[in-house]
Each structure stands twice: as structure tokens, then as C-alpha cells.
Amino acid sequence: MKTTILKPFGGGLLALAVALATQSAQAASEAEKIIQDNCLACHSEQGESQWSRISHQRKTPEGWLMTIARMQVMHGLKISDEDRRTLVKYLADRQGLAPSETEGARYALERRLNTSESFDSQNFTEMCARCHSGARVMLQRRPASEWEHLVHFHLGQWPTTEFQALARDRDWLDLALNKMVPELAETLPMDSAAWEQWQQQAEAPVAGEWTLAGHMPGKGAFNARMSVTSAQGEDEYSLTLTGQYADGSALKGKGQAVVYTGYEWRANVEIDGQVMRQVFALKEGQLSGRMFLRDKDEVGADVVAARDAAGVSHILALQPAYIKAGSEADITIVGSGLSGLPVLGKGVDVIEVISESSSLIKVRARAAGDASGVMTPSVGSTEGGRFAVYDRIASVKVVPEFAVARVGGNGGSTPKVEARFEAEAWAAGADGKSGTADDYRIGMVPATWSVAPFDEVAEADRDVHFSGRMNSATGVFTPAAAGPNPERRMMTNNAGNLKVQATVQDGADTHSAEGQMIVTVQRWNNPPIP
Amino acid sequence: MDKKRLSSLMPAAALVLGTALSGSVLAKGPALEEGHEYMVVANYPNNMHVIDLQSDSLYKSCELPDAFGPGVTQMAPDGKTAYILNNHYEDIYGVNLDNCEVTFHAAMSLQQNERTKAIFSFAISADGKELYAVQNPTMLNRDHYRVQPSRLAVYDTSAGLNAKPVRTFPSPRQVTVMQTGEDGTLYMAGAEIYKVDVKTGDVDVAIPSRSWQRPLYAPPDVLNAWPIQSPSKDFTILYTTAKFQDETYNLDTADWIYGFMNVNLETGETQTTDFGPITEIYFSGILSPKDPNIVYGVLNRLAKYDIEKKELVAAAELDHSYYCIASNHEGSKIYLAGTFNDVAVYDADTLEKLGNIPLPGGDMAISTSQVFIR
Numbered sequence: 001m002k003t004t005i006l007k008p009f010g011g012g013l014l015a016l017a018v019a020l021a022t023q024s025a026q027a028a029s030e031a032e033k034i035i036q037d038n039c040l041a042c043h044s045e046q047g048e049s050q051w052s053r054i055s056h057q058r059k060t061p062e063g064w065l066m067t068i069a070r071m072q073v074m075h076g077l078k079i080s081d082e083d084r085r086t087l088v089k090y091l092a093d094r095q096g097l098a099p100s101e102t103e104g105a106r107y108a109l110e111r112r113l114n115t116s117e118s119f120d121s122q123n124f125t126e127m128c129a130r131c132h133s134g135a136r137v138m139l140q141r142r143p144a145s146e147w148e149h150l151v152h153f154h155l156g157q158w159p160t161t162e163f164q165a166l167a168r169d170r171d172w173l174d175l176a177l178n179k180m181v182p183e184l185a186e187t188l189p190m191d192s193a194a195w196e197q198w199q200q201q202a203e204a205p206v207a208g209e210w211t212l213a214g215h216m217p218g219k220g221a222f223n224a225r226m227s228v229t230s231a232q233g234e235d236e237y238s239l240t241l242t243g244q245y246a247d248g249s250a251l252k253g254k255g256q257a258v259v260y261t262g263y264e265w266r267a268n269v270e271i272d273g274q275v276m277r278q279v280f281a282l283k284e285g286q287l288s289g290r291m292f293l294r295d296k297d298e299v300g301a302d303v304v305a306a307r308d309a310a311g312v313s314h315i316l317a318l319q320p321a322y323i324k325a326g327s328e329a330d331i332t333i334v335g336s337g338l339s340g341l342p343v344l345g346k347g348v349d350v351i352e353v354i355s356e357s358s359s360l361i362k363v364r365a366r367a368a369g370d371a372s373g374v375m376t377p378s379v380g381s382t383e384g385g386r387f388a389v390y391d392r393i394a395s396v397k398v399v400p401e402f403a404v405a406r407v408g409g410n411g412g413s414t415p416k417v418e419a420r421f422e423a424e425a426w427a428a429g430a431d432g433k434s435g436t437a438d439d440y441r442i443g444m445v446p447a448t449w450s451v452a453p454f455d456e457v458a459e460a461d462r463d464v465h466f467s468g469r470m471n472s473a474t475g476v477f478t479p480a481a482a483g484p485n486p487e488r489r490m491m492t493n494n495a496g497n498l499k500v501q502a503t504v505q506d507g508a509d510t511h512s513a514e515g516q517m518i519v520t521v522q523r524w525n526n527p528p529i530p
Numbered sequence: 531m532d533k534k535r536l537s538s539l540m541p542a543a544a545l546v547l548g549t550a551l552s553g554s555v556l557a558k559g560p561a562l563e564e565g566h567e568y569m570v571v572a573n574y575p576n577n578m579h580v581i582d583l584q585s586d587s588l589y590k591s592c593e594l595p596d597a598f599g600p601g602v603t604q605m606a607p608d609g610k611t612a613y614i615l616n617n618h619y620e621d622i623y624g625v626n627l628d629n630c631e632v633t634f635h636a637a638m639s640l641q642q643n644e645r646t647k648a649i650f651s652f653a654i655s656a657d658g659k660e661l662y663a664v665q666n667p668t669m670l671n672r673d674h675y676r677v678q679p680s681r682l683a684v685y686d687t688s689a690g691l692n693a694k695p696v697r698t699f700p701s702p703r704q705v706t707v708m709q710t711g712e713d714g715t716l717y718m719a720g721a722e723i724y725k726v727d728v729k730t731g732d733v734d735v736a737i738p739s740r741s742w743q744r745p746l747y748a749p750p751d752v753l754n755a756w757p758i759q760s761p762s763k764d765f766t767i768l769y770t771t772a773k774f775q776d777e778t779y780n781l782d783t784a785d786w787i788y789g790f791m792n793v794n795l796e797t798g799e800t801q802t803t804d805f806g807p808i809t810e811i812y813f814s815g816i817l818s819p820k821d822p823n824i825v826y827g828v829l830n831r832l833a834k835y836d837i838e839k840k841e842l843v844a845a846a847e848l849d850h851s852y853y854c855i856a857s858n859h860e861g862s863k864i865y866l867a868g869t870f871n872d873v874a875v876y877d878a879d880t881l882e883k884l885g886n887i888p889l890p891g892g893d894m895a896i897s898t899s900q901v902f903i904r
Contacts, residue, residue, distance in 0.1 A: 042672045042673045043672075043673045044672075044673070052673050053673050053674065149674045149675075152668075152674065152675045152676050152677050153674070153675045155668070155677045156645070156668035156670070156675035156676070156677050157675070159619070159647045159649060159666050159668070160649060162703060162704050163649055163704060163706065165751070165753075168704060168751075168752065168753075169740065169749060169751060171703070171704075171721070172703075172704070173677065173703060490830060490848070490849075490850055490851065491849065491850050
């Protein structure tokens with residue numbers, strides 16, 4: 001993504017609003033001219049600002065980007081990067097999705113590539129979610145005629161589609177046209193009340209000061225302040241980020257953001273020479289989503305953020321978010337507009353306020369020996385966040401339970417894809433029994449990590465030896481190099497099937513937990529929506 | 531089953547692509563010798579190789595026009611013309627192996643804006659006069675595509691370099707490999723193993739596959755990219771299936787079974803026969819020309835089954851995966867092709883390795899090898 005030179009926007013609130021409105025009309029006519037000039041060799045005009053195919057679909061900014069990129073790659077469309085950006089913005093604003101229409105599928109935008117999908121419709125799973133994510137489909141809305149075009153495009157472009165496993169056992173085209181098209185038009189329709197209402201919504205403010213709280217597997221919790229100022233283009237912003245990780249290391253960066261469809265925040269922030277991408281949704285004065293390395297998206301953090309606004313206060317997170325009964329610890333409360341007395345919950349005493357600001361309160365806390373349960377802390381009259389008090393860890397889970405790592409490098413164009421694991425501790429709850437309804441999550445705890453063969457085949461093929469290395473302290477697995485390995489049976493590559501083992505020490509108790517990791521070949525293409 | 535190894539095959543194969551010889555090195559070579567046994571197979575970037583099966587060495591190589599892929603071959607009954615589906619599944623070429631001249635060419639797309647592909651689906655009539663292809667056309671309209679019904683196109687093999695169908699008929703979709711019977715019947719593998727009257731286009735079921743009614747059996751899964759013209763004139767199609775213990779249809783206790791459907795192309799006789807439990811995947815299989823009770827399969831290993839006993843009787847570890855299997859007419863040697871750029875030779879009885887025949891050029895990928903007598 002290229003960086004444009006950004007000028008802070010001057011003027012008062014009123015001037016800003018007027019400017020945005022006029023810019024909007026300007027941007028629209030600019031985008032429409034780009035369509036006239038670039039798309040009508042193949043698409044046709046259907047009345048004012050209406051074009052064949054183009055005007056009959058709604059999707060996310062990433063979805064529009066993929067479509068236009070396909071026009072370039074498959075159909076020879078010539079368009080500059082800048083014009084393409086203008087079009088993506090115009091189309092995502094005009095024919096986007098309402099926030100509620102992206103719910104349940106945002107993991108694809110946030111590039112959580114280890115998400116295991118499951119859908120109620122077996123037809124959908126087998127017909128439309130076996131080559132790419134089902135989320136790619138869930139993040140689109142079309143009328144039946146456009147879903148039908150899409151089926152014809154798929155089979156016409158990839159004629160082997162109907163010959164593959166889970167296709168050659170059925171009358172694929174008939175099923176796609178006569179079952180899937182009606183099902184898709186019904187569940188993912190072009191016209192929706194949610195979209196109608198969203199378009200009436202007043203624009204939410206973005207420029208200002210924000211507090212961020214996040215958690216990155218392999219690194220831990222962090223918090224930061226983010227300062228956002230309007231930049232020159234429509235819905236464009238510049239930002240600076242200043243904060244720190246729980247381990248004390250600094251988090252500092254600068255970048256640009258664009259807000260699409262009134263809520264889809266996309267930013268690139270340069271941190272320590274690396275670009276981190278923010279994919280957030282703006283909702284009720286908060287941003288939430290994921291921030292990840294643009295060129296290594298398995299490295300990322302869950303993030304929530306709140307904007308400073310007069311008379312508004314939020315508690316975003318507690319870091320760490322748990323304490324052991326009968327112990328003392330430093331706890332940081334992250335939020336916005338914080339003022340007043342910090343209270344962590346029943347049986348937990350704040351014995352000292354170490355430092356205090358409207359966005360961060362650092363306290364020394366002591367949990368009573370008999371304290372237990374999940375607390376909702378408060379600062380003054382503001383409640384929020386989650387704080388767990390536990391006497392002992394009852395069980396541990398490996399998160400994610402199943403992950404994919406990919407070999408890479410070795411002179412090839414595709415880098416390695418790591419897998420990152422965390423150990424999630426659980427308490428038994430009041431009944432003292434693990435595996436019952438009153439169990440509660442404590443949080444991510446330090447663990448010792450290792451890998452083992454998943455089955456006999458993996459054992460015989462020495463996958464543990466060939467497939468890569470697990471960092472025993474961080475839970476980060478670095479896969480081996482790509483390409484055929486002459487040392488392996490059948491000259492195969494360094495693929496593997498591994499058990500991921502975590503050992504967690506809790507006083508005298510040792511807990512162990514297991515997950516699974518497939519180490520496989522490179523992803524040969526890496527589209528914006530998997 | 532070893533999914534991991536399967537998925538790792540393709541990229542591994544692609545990496546070896548760098549080794550192609552330049553085309554000009556390849557000579558037109560000598561004519562084939564009457565009565566001799568040969569094998570033909572194609573590889574990247576544009577080669578068709580003829581291997582002498584007396585000496586198990588490369589006899590000659592012909593250059594092919596246009597783009598490679600998939601390299602499905604069919605030998606004419608005269609043992610002189612090799613047909614190949616290439617150019618991204620869109621064109622069929624006939625090559626005179628004596629002088630490497632292209633004598634037949636059918637671009638399967640019949641109109642402007644039509645893009646037509648055959649997915650491994652073509653065959654030559656028993657008398658060599660006609661070529662049959664099941665074609666999957668798509669209309670590429672200005673701003674949308676429309677998939678058209680599949681069709682069976684019949685070509686006259688003497689039509690030359692701008693061959694057009696002499697007849698076309700509607701065809702079921704999802705048809706892959708095809709072979710012709712001595713009596714002129716066309717057999718094609720799709721949802722069922724169809725038999726087609728090439729004069730009228732009438733389609734019948736020769737062997738039920740997706741619709742088979744075998745009590746306690748799940749419908750078979752059939753993967754077929756290699757239309758092997760076997761010396762025994764068998765059209766053999768491997769399947770995998772599950773056989774349930776009882777009417778509860780519990781997959782956990784079911785037996786997983788390999789089998790084959792077969793059409794005897796001389797008699798038209800058909801059979802559906804299980805030959806063993808699934809312990810590994812085979813991409814292609816062939817019946818022994820000398821012992822109809824033996825079937826071979828290949829992918830990561832070369833395996834040999836006793837059909838009656840439903841037992842694996844021998845297996846050979848391979849240097850790498852091979853996709854396509856062939857046998858000499860005597861049934862004494864097994865040839866493994868596809869994937870990389872060497873053909874491996876095995877003793878058909880002991881499965882002992884006899885040697886490798888390296889080929890100039892790159893991967894054979896999913897090309898079909900055919901054994902024939904000139």
C-alpha cells in the first residue's frame with residue numbers, strides 16, 4: 001500500500017463537515033469518471049450511475065479490491081493504483097455491508113487464518129467453502145441473478161471445479177444453480193433493512209485521542225495512545241501510536257488510516273521499520289479488531305480502543321487480567337476518561353495506586369486467600385473489563401487447538417508462516433470440579449512448549465526432526481525451509497503433522513495440554529480475503 | 531490415508547521445472563520400426579517422447595506446438611499417430627511419430643467468445659478413423675460468463691490441421707476418460723460409466739457408478755485422469771468406497787475398499803470388482819495383460835493385488851511419486867510415468883526395480899503414457 005503525503009485538516013467542526021460533504025460529491029464524480037473511462041469497454045451503463053454487474057453487488061473494501069484486481073489479472077483492465085483506491089473507496093461506501101452484516105465473518109478480514117469454520121448448511125460448506133473460506137461468500141450480498149453469474153464464472157473459469165472431490169460425487173452445476181443460488185439470494189440478499197438503516201446513520205467521529213489495549217500471542221499484553229488527525233483525502237487520517245508492552249518494551253509508530261463505509265477502519269502503521277495493518281470496526285465510539293504485521297499476518301494482536309470524549313469513560317482491559325488468591329500483583333487498568341476510585345472486585349484490595357492518568361491506572365492489588373471468580377472492575381462510576389481471581393488452575397487448553405504452519409523461504413518467493421500458541425488456564429469454579437458449567441477462564445499463562453509426532457506416520461517420517469522448531473518459552477513454532485528434502489522418504493518436502501504440547505506450572509501442580517499443528521506447503525496465492 | 535503427502539506433491543513437482551532442454555536440441559529422429567514395442571509420453575515444455583521398450587531407452591523426441599497441459603495421449607491403432615490433448619485442455623493434436631509432423635489439429639472452441647476444454651476426455655475409434663471428445667464450452671460474454679451444456683464432438687481424423695466436428699451430440703457433464711470398443715461403442719467415465727452410440731449420440735449406462743445399487747456400499751469415489759490403452763484391451767477405472775457392516779450405515783465400523791470397474795473393449799463385458807482394503811492412494815491402475823487376476827496401482831508405491839484373494843501381494847517403494855502406470859504387451863514389465871521427468875521400470879512379477887529412463891525436458895506432470903506396437 002502506498003503512502004500519500006498527508007496534510008492535517010484545519011478549521012472548525014462546521015468547516016470540516018461542509019468540506020467532507022463537498023469532497024464526497026467530488027470523490028463520487030471522480031470515481032464515476034474512472035468507471036466511465038475504464039470499465040465500459042466491457043460493462044454497460046444502465047442509467048445514471050448504474051452499470052452492469054458493478055451496481056448489483058455489495059461487499060467489503062477487501063472484496064471490492066479483489067474484484068477489481070481480478071479485472072486486471074484476468075480481463076486485462078488497465079488502471080492506476082490511485083484510481084483503483086478511489087474506486088474501492090467509492091464502491092465500499094456506496095455498496096458496502098452494514099456492520100451487522102459482517103458479524104461472524106470478520107475473522108477473514110482480520111486474517112485469523114487458523115479459524116475453523118462451521119456452517120449450518122452442509123450444501124454451503126461442501127459447495128462454496130472448500131476452495132476458499134466461507135467467509136469470503138458471507139461477506140457479500142447479491143440478488144439471485146448475480147449469484148448465478150458468479151456460479152457461471154466459477155465453472156467457466158475453472159472447468160475442473162465439477163470434477164474435484166466433493167463435486168464429482170454430485171451433479172455440481174445443477175446443485176449450484178438450482179439449490180445454492182436460491183439459498184444464497186435468500187440468506188445474503190442485495191436489499192436488506194440493515195443496510196438501509198446503516199446508510200441513514202450519522203457519521204461517527206474518528207479524529208481525536210484514543211486509548212488502545214491489546215494482546216499479542218508470543219509477546220503479551222500492550223497498551224498505547226493513538227492520536228488521529230484528519231488528512232486530506234475523504235475519510236483519511238494520519239495517526240501516531242505511543243505505548244508499551246507488558247514486558248516494558250516500547251510500541252511506537254506512525255501511519256495512515258482510511259475509514260470505509262463509515263466504520264471499516266483500515267490503517268498501516270510503521271512500527272520499528274515494519275508495517276502493521278489495523279483492521280478494525282468502529283462501533284459506539286470504540287474500535288475493535290486485529291493489528292498484524294502486513295507481510296507476516298500470523299503475527300498479530302487482538303485490539304480494542306476507545307476515543308476520548310467529554311463525559312464518556314470506558315474500561316478496555318486489565319493487564320494482567322487475573323490474580324491468584326492470596327497473592328499480590330501490579331495490575332494496570334487501561335481505558336479512556338478514567339477518574340475516580342479503582343475497584344477490582346470482591347476480595348481484591350487495591351493497596352496502592354502506583355500511577356494514574358485518564359487512560360492508565362496502575363495499582364498494587366492483593367487478593368484474599370478465599371477470593372474467587374470473575375469480577376467486573378470499576379473506576380469511579382465506570383464499570384468494565386474482566387478480572388479473574390483463582391485459587392488454583394484446574395485445566396489448561398492450547399489456543400489455537402489446531403493451527404497450520406507453512407514451510408517457506410529457501411530462495412522461494414513465499415516466506416515461512418509461523419504458528420503461535422498460548423496456554424489458556426481455567427479454574428474449576430465453586431463446585432471444585434473441572435469440566436462443569438461454572439468453570440471460568442483465568443487467562444493466558446506462561447507455559448513450556450514442545451512438539452511430538454501426531455501419529456505413527458509422523459513418527460516414521462520423523463516430522464519432529466524435519467518440520468521445524470518450537471520455541472519452548474514463547475510457543476512460537478518456526479517451520480523448516482520449503483522445497484523437496486532429499487533426506488526425507490520420497491524426497492518429500494518438510495511437511496509434518498505434530499502434537500503441540502504445553503506444560504504449565506501452578507505452584508506444585510503441573511498441567512499439560514495438547515493441540516495439533518499441520519506443517520504444510522506454501523500458500524501460492526494470498527488474496528486479501530482467504 | 532496420507533493427505534499430507536498428496537497435497538505436497540504438486541508444488542514439489544513444479545520446482546523441478548527448471549531443467550528443460552531447449553527445443554532445438556531435439557531432432558526429428560528416425561522413423562519407428564514396424565513390429566517394435568514403444569511407449570509414448572509427453573513433458574514440459576513441449577515434448578513428446580518415444581521410448582524403445584526393447585532397450586528401455588529414449589528412441590526419439592518430437593516437438594509439440596502451443597502450450598503444454600495436460601498432455602493426455604491416445605495412440606491410433608496403426609501405431610503411428612499419437613494424439614495429445616494440450617494447450618491448456620483446449621486443443622487436440624495428432625503427431626506422426628515417424629517424422630514428428632503434426633497431421634491433425636482440432637481447436638475445440640467453435641465460435642468467437644467460446645472457450646472450450648476437454649477434461650482428459652477424448653478417444654480414438656477402433657479403426658482409427660474417428661476421434662471423440664467430450665467438450666465443456668463456456669461463452670465469454672463481455673461482462674459475464676455462461677457455462678454451456680457439454681457436448682460430444684466427433685472428428686474425422688483425416689480432417690487435417692483445421693478439424694471441425696463432423697457430428698455433435700449432447701453429453702452428460704463431468705465426463706473424464708474415454709475408450710472405444712472393437713464394435714465402435716464409445717465408453718466414457720462420468721457419473722456413470724456410459725456407453726454411447728457414436729452414430730446416434732444415444733447414451734446408456736454400461737456400468738452404474740454414482741447410482742450403483744450394491745447393498746451396504748457407499749457410492750464410489752472415482753478419480754480418473756489417465757485413459758490408459760492397456761495391452762489387454764481393458765478400460766479399467768479404479769474406485770474407492772466404504773462397505774458398511776449393517777443397515778445402521780455406521781462409517782466408523784465400515785470397511786474402506788479399493789476396487790475397479792472394467793469394460794473389456796473386445797467383448798463389451800463389464801465388471802465391478804473390489805480388490806483390497808484401502809491402505810494408500812493410487813492415481814492409476816492397470817490389469818496384468820498376462821494374468822487377469824492381478825491388478826497394479828501406483829502413486830507413492832507400486833502395488834500389486836491378487837484380485838480373487840483381495841490381497842496385496844507385493845509392493846515396491848519408489849524414489850518419488852508416479853501418477854501413470856503402463857505395462858508392456860507381454861505383461862513382464864511395468865512402466866511408471868508422470869510427475870517428474872524419469873520413467874521407472876519394474877519387473878511385473880517381483881516388482882524389482884529394473885531401471886530409470888531419464889527424459890530430456892521438464893515434468894511429465896499428469897501426462898498419460900501409452901505402450902503400443904508400431
